Amino acid sequence: MAQNKVNDNRAWIGVLPVLLIVAFSGVIPLMTVVNYSVQDILDFNTRFFVGLEWYRETLADPRFVDAFLRQIGFSAAVLLVEIPLGIVIARGMPSDGLRASLLLVLLATPLLIPWNVVGTIWQIYARPDIGLLGVTLNELGIAFNYTSEPLHAWMTLLAMDIWHWTSLVALLAFAGLTSVPAACYQAAELDGASKWQMFRYVELPRLKGVLVIAVLLRLMDSFMIYTEPFVLTGGGPGNTTTFLSQYLATMAVGQFDLGPAAAFSVIYFLFILLFSWLFYTSVMRNEDES
Amino acid sequence: MSRRSRISRWVLLGYCVYLILPLYWLLTMALRSNADIAGTFELLPSSPTLANFAEILTNPVWYQGFANSLSYVVLNTLISVSVALPAAYVFSRYRFLGDRQLFFWLLTNRMAPPAVFLLPFFQLYSSIGLFDTPLAVALAHCLFTVPLSVWILEGFMSGVPTEIDDMARIDGHSFWFFFTRIFLPINRSAIGVTVFFCFMFSWVELLLARTLTGSEAKPIVVVMTRTVSASGMDWGVLAAAGVFTVLPGILVVWFVRQHLVKGFVLGRV
Amino acid sequence: MARIRLDGVGFTYLGADAATLAPLSMDISHGEAFSLLGASGAGKTTLLNLLSGILQPTRGRIYFDDVDVTGLPGRARHLAQVFQFPVLYQSMTVGENLAFPLTTRGLNRNPADIALRVKAVAEELNIEGILNRGANGISLFEKQLVAIGRALVRPDVSMVLLDEPLTAVEPSVKWRLRQTLKQAQRDLGVTMVYVTHDQTEALTFAERVAVLADGEILQTGSPEDVYQNPTHEFVGHFLGSPGMNFLPVAELPETLRHRLKHQGDPERLGFRPESAKLSAAGAFDLTGVVSSRRILGTQQGDVISMYGLQCGDHSVFVRSSASQVVGDPVSIDLRHWVGFRNGIRVGRHGAE
Numbered sequence: 001m002a003q004n005k006v007n008d009n010r011a012w013i014g015v016l017p018v019l020l021i022v023a024f025s026g027v028i029p030l031m032t033v034v035n036y037s038v039q040d041i042l043d044f045n046t047r048f049f050v051g052l053e054w055y056r057e058t059l060a061d062p063r064f065v066d067a068f069l070r071q072i073g074f075s076a077a078v079l080l081v082e083i084p085l086g087i088v089i090a091r092g093m094p095s096d097g098l099r100a101s102l103l104l105v106l107l108a109t110p111l112l113i114p115w116n117v118v119g120t121i122w123q124i125y126a127r128p129d130i131g132l133l134g135v136t137l138n139e140l141g142i143a144f145n146y147t148s149e150p151l152h153a154w155m156t157l158l159a160m161d162i163w164h165w166t167s168l169v170a171l172l173a174f175a176g177l178t179s180v181p182a183a184c185y186q187a188a189e190l191d192g193a194s195k196w197q198m199f200r201y202v203e204l205p206r207l208k209g210v211l212v213i214a215v216l217l218r219l220m221d222s223f224m225i226y227t228e229p230f231v232l233t234g235g236g237p238g239n240t241t242t243f244l245s246q247y248l249a250t251m252a253v254g255q256f257d258l259g260p261a262a263a264f265s266v267i268y269f270l271f272i273l274l275f276s277w278l279f280y281t282s283v284m285r286n287e288d289e290s
Numbered sequence: 291m292s293r294r295s296r297i298s299r300w301v302l303l304g305y306c307v308y309l310i311l312p313l314y315w316l317l318t319m320a321l322r323s324n325a326d327i328a329g330t331f332e333l334l335p336s337s338p339t340l341a342n343f344a345e346i347l348t349n350p351v352w353y354q355g356f357a358n359s360l361s362y363v364v365l366n367t368l369i370s371v372s373v374a375l376p377a378a379y380v381f382s383r384y385r386f387l388g389d390r391q392l393f394f395w396l397l398t399n400r401m402a403p404p405a406v407f408l409l410p411f412f413q414l415y416s417s418i419g420l421f422d423t424p425l426a427v428a429l430a431h432c433l434f435t436v437p438l439s440v441w442i443l444e445g446f447m448s449g450v451p452t453e454i455d456d457m458a459r460i461d462g463h464s465f466w467f468f469f470t471r472i473f474l475p476i477n478r479s480a481i482g483v484t485v486f487f488c489f490m491f492s493w494v495e496l497l498l499a500r501t502l503t504g505s506e507a508k509p510i511v512v513v514m515t516r517t518v519s520a521s522g523m524d525w526g527v528l529a530a531a532g533v534f535t536v537l538p539g540i541l542v543v544w545f546v547r548q549h550l551v552k553g554f555v556l557g558r559v
Numbered sequence: 560m561a562r563i564r565l566d567g568v569g570f571t572y573l574g575a576d577a578a579t580l581a582p583l584s585m586d587i588s589h590g591e592a593f594s595l596l597g598a599s600g601a602g603k604t605t606l607l608n609l610l611s612g613i614l615q616p617t618r619g620r621i622y623f624d625d626v627d628v629t630g631l632p633g634r635a636r637h638l639a640q641v642f643q644f645p646v647l648y649q650s651m652t653v654g655e656n657l658a659f660p661l662t663t664r665g666l667n668r669n670p671a672d673i674a675l676r677v678k679a680v681a682e683e684l685n686i687e688g689i690l691n692r693g694a695n696g697i698s699l700f701e702k703q704l705v706a707i708g709r710a711l712v713r714p715d716v717s718m719v720l721l722d723e724p725l726t727a728v729e730p731s732v733k734w735r736l737r738q739t740l741k742q743a744q745r746d747l748g749v750t751m752v753y754v755t756h757d758q759t760e761a762l763t764f765a766e767r768v769a770v771l772a773d774g775e776i777l778q779t780g781s782p783e784d785v786y787q788n789p790t791h792e793f794v795g796h797f798l799g800s801p802g803m804n805f806l807p808v809a810e811l812p813e814t815l816r817h818r819l820k821h822q823g824d825p826e827r828l829g830f831r832p833e834s835a836k837l838s839a840a841g842a843f844d845l846t847g848v849v850s851s852r853r854i855l856g857t858q859q860g861d862v863i864s865m866y867g868l869q870c871g872d873h874s875v876f877v878r879s880s881a882s883q884v885v886g887d888p889v890s891i892d893l894r895h896w897v898g899f900r901n902g903i904r905v906g907r908h909g910a911e
Contacts, residue, residue: 025399025429026407104547112489125316133311
């Protein structure tokens with residue numbers, strides 16, 4: 001991968017367009033946020049510098065902590081199901097041919113549906129009055145109603161996220177598996193390895209790289225989830241399914257409490273930054289190894 | 291990959307069913323009128339109608355929404371890819387001051403939670419008069435799609451041997467000629483994969499698209515979240531709109547399907 | 560170790576009109592170093608896959624020690640294979656890689672015995688120093704040695720198949736790998752079948768070579784045999800660098816033609832560059848003009864050159880210590896030649 005690169009600082013010209021766009025889209029807004037996070041803004045002209053006051057308040061705010069804990073619970077549950085499931089699905093896929101193409105399209109489809117539509121699809125699907133799932137469950141005797149029962153809401157959200165994102169893990173794992181040369185399987189076969197040993201010693205090491213990426217991507221993206229739960233449950237019943245992004249969005253846009261909202265944003269971003277640093281170092285380490 | 295265990299294949303089958311069911315249900319809803327939906331519950335629509343689809347195609351609120359969404363997605367893809375190509379080329383061919391740090395910083399932008407940017411984006415785009423335009427959404431999405439594009443393109447480009455650059459130079463071609471006529475065609479798959487991911491991000495996003503638009507450039511995702519009429523949710527029309535939003539995705543995947551696996555193989559998603 | 564016998568084995572791919580492998584028979588002795596030599600497309604990969612059990616022959620039967628293994632999968636044939644690139648278990652150490660085939664079959668689960676065997680094989684291949692290193696961090700050369708070691712480690716292995724094992728290794732150490740392999744084969748008495756397109760590898764490694772072309776075994780014999788006395792023109796042409804020279808008998812001088820008539824009556828005469836001697840014009844009947852000269856080196860004070868000669872319309876190469884200049888007329892003394900008719904050997908002369 002790292003071939004004979006030439007040392008040349010004039011190369012900066014190539015990255016200039018990218019820098020401009022991302023600076024415009026990212027840096028300036030971010031600075032604004034950080035700016036707000038350390039100020040008390042009563043109105044446009046009246047603002048006071050308050051230092052880390054908002055940060056302290058946010059971290060101590062029980063609603064923030066609740067949303068944070070809920071978020072962790074959700075992300076953990078999501079990972080526990082999607083990662084193993086994705087791997088198993090990938091192992092079940094044919095490597096090429098028309099069937100493989102059709103399967104790829106089917107698996108990729110949920111990834112390309114607007115997130116609100118995902119929420120809408122599951123609304124239509126899970127409602128106890130008109131939904132296939134909802135009606136079926138009620139017919140089977142379960143008083144299923146995700147709008148009034150917190151547990152049902154959680155289960156439906158999980159089911160929806162699994163429906164939405166497992167494909168990503170599966171596709172990544174599939175790509176990892178296709179990179180295993182046939183000779184490796186053959187050698188293991190001649191060595192007398194069992195099916196489990198083949199998975200553990202031939203496939204899993206190859207999957208390590210893509211799995212790390214899959215885990216971190218799902219962890220980060222599930223941590224930022226907003227649209228789907230918003231459409232499906234609106235954060236309810238009550239606030240039992242209000243995760244971090246929604247809480248922030250409500251604060252920032254709805255309540256116009258700029259200072260605390262900004263502080264929240266920064267804290268949120270710092271967590272993500274931590275994850276992305278882990279992501280980057282592990283990917284770089286994987287590439288150096290190969 | 292010659293070893294497909296029985297369990298894996300059954301799980302795959304089961305998951306396919308799991309995937310198809312809600313989509314099937316969406317389709318049936320789209321083919322029934324609201325009264326029909328509220329009235330009877332049936333697995334197969336007994337009196338299907340295309341009225342909902344007609345509504346989408348004839349009502350300006352709906353088709354304008356689609357047009358708006360498509361315009362910012364296309365804009366975003368164009369901007370992202372054009373801006374990312376030179377950057378990726380440079381990252382793959384040259385070492386320069388601060389290149390690794392720059393690359394990492396770019397990545398962090400992909401990881402930024404959109405919610406964090408709601409407020410500043412709103413103010414920023416309002417202040418420069420871009421509020422409520424597709425361009426605003428396209429640019430806002432660039433925060434995420436540009437780093438992603440650079441990331442993907444660089445991965446592919448690193449695999450193209452530098453001998454090609456040298457040969458072109460020796461043959462006396464200008465850089466522009468080399469880049470557009472030789473280098474880009476070689477990286478066709480990479481560009482295909484990048485387009486796919488730009489589309490994937492921009493088409494699906496709601497939060498920013500909603501925040502940065504008002505009534506002029508209202509994207510379809512917003513139109514759908516606000517579809518509540520006096521008689522309650524317009525499920526039929528909503529489902530039809532949903533079907534229309536799923537179709538572009540399927541088309542895009544089908545066209546780039548060979549490049550897709552290659553893109554995932556690099557693991558750079 | 561096993562004695563491998565192929566009896567009329569042929570293979571045709573499903574839906575193909577022509578057979579990839581014509582029915583062939585082969586007999587590899589217990590503990591023999593055997594090489595399958597052929598160009599790409601000659602069918603050696605197919606033959607390899609038939610031996611390893613990936614493919615089932617469409618005709619004929621395969622025997623390991625007189626046991627019919629034709630229907631058995633590779634796993635049951637107790638063989639091992641070394642591939643073109645090092646195939647290792649990346650997550651294990653070198654030692655664990657070597658021990659793996661021993662642990663899977665429950666043959667001798669005693670860890671002490673396993674460790675002993677691993678050590679013995681490692682010492683044979685000179686890799687006992689890296690036994691504790693991770694399989695990923697060693698050089699390509701060492702990786703391939705580990706792969707070879709894994710093939711040798713099982714005491715009950717019937718044969719080791721090697722599919723162009725030097726391909727991935729750095730050119731500078733190819734010869735070292737070849738040496739190690741040959742030594743190990745001899746020390747351990749392992750039946751090895753070495754498949755390659757490189758004649759140097761085949762001729763230096765094997766006790767017997769089978770030359771494969773277009774799905775047929777053209778000739779099987781010792782390296783000297785196939786090199787000096789090819790039974791087919793193709794074999795003569797394929798082996799040697801440069802390959803055998805061929806001259807149509809009809810264009811040879813009368814005296815030679817007359818003699819050849821009684822020595823098999825060949826159409827074409829084949830001789831190797833080193834099987835001819837150059838002299839001044841007039842000394843011998845076959846004449847030519849020097850068209851090129853490439854100095855190869857010196858040997859005991861003499862300068863050895865490869866001369867390109869023009870004999871009528873044909874160009875031949877002769878390796879000689881004589882000193883000639885481009886344009887010189889010379890005569891050629893054929894010390895050892897092979898006569899061919901329709902591509903098949905019909906006669907030969909000389910022993911070298």
